[in-house]
Amino acid sequence: MRFTNPKHSLSNLDPSGESPVSLLPTTPEDMWHAHNLIAPSDLLRAHAIRKVVTTGSTGSTTSDRVHTDLTIRVQSVFFDPAASSLHVSGTVCQENQYVSLGQHHTLDLELNRPFQLWKRSGWDSVALKMLEEAVAEDTGEAMCAVVMQEGLANICLITDFQTVIKQRVESNIPKKRAGGSASQGGMTSFYEKTLATLLRTVDFSTPRPLLLASPGFVAQDFRAYMQSEGQKRTDKKLQRIAKDAVVVHSSTGYVHSLNEILKSPEVQATMRDKRFTGETGLMDQLYDRLRKDDGRAWSLDIKTRKKYVALVDKVKEDGGEARVLSSDHESGQRLDALGGIAAILTYPIFDLDEDEEEHVEEGEEGDEPREEGAMII
Numbered sequence: 001m002r003f004t005n006p007k008h009s010l011s012n013l014d015p016s017g018e019s020p021v022s023l024l025p026t027t028p029e030d031m032w033h034a035h036n037l038i039a040p041s042d043l044l045r046a047h048a049i050r051k052v053v054t055t056g057s058t059g060s061t062t063s064d065r066v067h068t069d070l071t072i073r074v075q076s077v078f079f080d081p082a083a084s085s086l087h088v089s090g091t092v093c094q095e096n097q098y099v100s101l102g103q104h105h106t107l108d109l110e111l112n113r114p115f116q117l118w119k120r121s122g123w124d125s126v127a128l129k130m131l132e133e134a135v136a137e138d139t140g141e142a143m144c145a146v147v148m149q150e151g152l153a154n155i156c157l158i159t160d161f162q163t164v165i166k167q168r169v170e171s172n173i174p175k176k177r178a179g180g181s182a183s184q185g186g187m188t189s190f191y192e193k194t195l196a197t198l199l200r201t202v203d204f205s206t207p208r209p210l211l212l213a214s215p216g217f218v219a220q221d222f223r224a225y226m227q228s229e230g231q232k233r234t235d236k237k238l239q240r241i242a243k244d245a246v247v248v249h250s251s252t253g254y255v256h257s258l259n260e261i262l263k264s265p266e267v268q269a270t271m272r273d274k275r276f277t278g279e280t281g282l283m284d285q286l287y288d289r290l291r292k293d294d295g296r297a298w299s300l301d302i303k304t305r306k307k308y309v310a311l312v313d314k315v316k317e318d319g320g321e322a323r324v325l326s327s328d329h330e331s332g333q334r335l336d337a338l339g340g341i342a343a344i345l346t347y348p349i350f351d352l353d354e355d356e357e358e359h360v361e362e363g364e365e366g367d368e369p370r371e372e373g374a375m376i377i
Contacts, residue, residue, distance in 0.1 A: 001023055001024065001025055001026065001027075001030040001033050001034070001134040001135050002023070002024050002026065002135060003021070003022060003023060003024075003135060004022040004023065004024045004114045005022045008021060008022060010128070010131065010132055010135070013123060013128070013131075014123075015122055015123050016122050016123075017118055017119030017120055017121065017122045017123055018118070018120070019118075020043075020045070020116040020117060020118050021116065021117050021118075021119075021131070022114055022115075022116050023037075023114065023115060023116075023117065023134070023135075024112065024113075024114045025109065025110075025111055025112070025113075025115075026111060026112060027111070028084035028111070029084075029142075029159055030111070030134065031079065031084045031085065031086045031109065031111070032079065032081065032084075032159075033130065033133065033134035034086055034109060034115070034134070035077055035079035035086055036130050036134075037117065037127065037130055037131060037134060038074055038077050038086075038088055038117060039074065039077075039127075040074050040075055040076065040077075041073065041074065041120060041121065042073075042074045042117060042118060042119055042120065043071055043072070043073055043074070043093060043117070043118035043120060044071065044072055044074055044088055044090070044107060044115060044116070044117055044118075045069060045070065045071040045072075045094075045115065045116040045117075046069065046070070046088075046107045046109055046113065046114075046115035046116070047067065047068075047069055047107075047110075047113050048067075048068055048069065048070040048105060048107055048108075049065055049066070049067055049068075050065070050066055050068055050070070050098050050099060050105070051063060051064075051065055052064050052065075052066050052098050066098055068096060068098050068099075070092060070094075070096075070099065070105055070107065071092070071093055071094040071116075072088070072089075072090035072091060072092055072093060072105055072107060073090045073091050073093045074088055074089075074090045075089050075090045075091065076088075076089045076090075077089075081164045082164060082165065082166070084111075085108065085109075085110075086108070086109040087106050087107070087108055087109075088106065088107045088109060089104070089105070089106040089107075090104070090105070090107075091103065091104055091105075092104075092105055124309040125309055125312060125313050125316075126308065126309050126312055126324060129324070130324075142157040142158060142159040142208060143157070143158045143159075143208060143209040143210075143211065144156070144157055144158075144198075144202050144204075144208055144209070144210045144211070145157075145158055145210075145211040145212075145213065145258065145261065146194070146198060146210070146211070146212050146213070146219070146222070147213050147214070147250060147252075147253055147254065147255060147257050147258060147261065148194070148212070148213070148214045148218050148219060148222065148253045149214050149215055149216075149218055149252060149253030150173050150187065150190075150216075150218055150253075151170060151171045151172060151173040151186075151190060152168075152169070152170055152253040152254075153168070153169040153170075153190075153194045153197075153253065154167075154168055154169075154253065154254065154255050155167045155168075155169070155194075155197060155198055155201060155202065156255065156258065157202065158258070158262075163255075163258065165255060166201045166202065167197050167198075167201050169190075169193055169194045169197050171186065171189060171190040171193055172186065173186040173187060173190060174186045187221070188225070191221070191222050191225040192225075194222065195222075195225065195226060195229060199238075204237060204241055207240070207244070209244075209246065210241060210244065210245040210246070211245070211246050211248060211261065211267060212245050212246070212247045212248070213247075213248045213249065213250040213257065213261045214249070214250055214253055215249065215250060215251060215252065215253070218253070219247045219248070220247050223242055223245050223247055226238060226241065226242035226245070227239065227242040227243070230242055246266050246267065247266075248261055248264045248266045248267060249264070259334070308341070312324075
């Protein structure tokens, strides 16, 4: 993501949000950043295709699709991580010859098409941090992970901010019998299909880490198959990919096993500087505190975004650390199961849950809507 106006930068951003920020998404991950930046009540201006019906003098009607730019007041945002597409719905707040004020429209944000964003409630510290991450020049390389078992492989890309399932490969493997030729042939066919899908869906032109995870020896045998194919094809790139691949154990070939994979020492060593391994570690620490019930881990719901932001600012002022975890990453999903926000304390607080139950009995409101994503402090 980059600013389209050379005069725009983080240092001269209008904190009130009254002036627009012009941004250009250039990579699929930029669409994820845009998804986090754009919130209900924001104003968004982007390219649109609108169906226009014209009535002629004889009463006949014609329908045309016209290209225009529309500004809407955002009501909802839908992000499809597999397709890296972003659909923003809202009501038109600047009319033109094709649309009137108040009409509903869904803007489809696309790669390499700029958009303008107004934060009418201002750029708070959390939104500014998201914008800073969006326009950072060094975004790093996504790690590829193939989580597999006999007859099943899930090919994923794991970035600093999200986990995307690129493809799922399935094959029928004959049951093992004496001699095992049919079963072995089925596994070879499965490896061939998995390798072809991996090379087709993931760009290895720039070296990136590759994790192969499975129960038993499936991942190890797949790595050996890759090495063998690289030699047969005299494909140096494939030989390098196979040589650099890291094989780790997982309990299953399903995507939920990514949690245990990211905790393995091999992955920690490979991705030592990556943000998501740290976030997984934070969640492990939080769950460990909850299991021990030592009074130093608590989760709760916060009513509004302003309270989230105020809490983040206060934590940082007092020397603490606050992390906003992506709901598209397994660490954020685990935190969401605890209510979306939690704290790891340096001191114990006991019986806090009992106080919370008393407040509910006195008639206070229950759960409030949360921002998409989760926070740990």
